[in-house]
Amino acid sequence: MSYDxxxxxxxxxxxxxxxxxxRHPVNIGHLVMGLxxxxxxxxxALVETGTVVVRSIEDLRWLLPLPWIVGGSVxxxxxxxxxS
Incomplete structure (x- = not known):
């Protein structure tokens, strides 16, 4: 008997x-969100240490977009x- x-x-x-x-490739989404x-x-930390004095919510309008600008540009x- 033979087998095929x-x-x-x-x-x-x-x-x-x-x-x-x-190295593995960097996940850009994780990099942006981490930054x-x-x-x-x-x-x-700047607000809590008193380096930046916040008297009202209007004083934060230039600080809050900074994380998104830094993360997006990186x-x-x-x-x-x-x-490349």
Missing amino acids: YAPPPRFEDQATPPKRTG AFLVFVGVW GLLAALFRK
């Missing part, structure tokens, strides 16, 4: 996949350098 197929390869006979080395969080903490730079 080869038996499946054994686990021991399979070649091991090459080990991945090196925005750090800048928010920095703004909070994200754009990371995307620009990632393509």
Whole structure:
């Protein structure tokens, strides 16, 4: 009696996949949100230490967009350098 197929390869006979080395690509979304969080903490620290005096909510109108501006510009730079 003959068989028309080869038996499946054994686990021991399979070649091991090459080990991945090196750096992994940076997730730009995580980078932007992490930087925005750090800048928010920095703004909070400036207000709490009294470095920036906030008498009313109107005084914060120039501080609150800073995290988004910093995070967005770093994200754009990371995307620009990632393509090249």
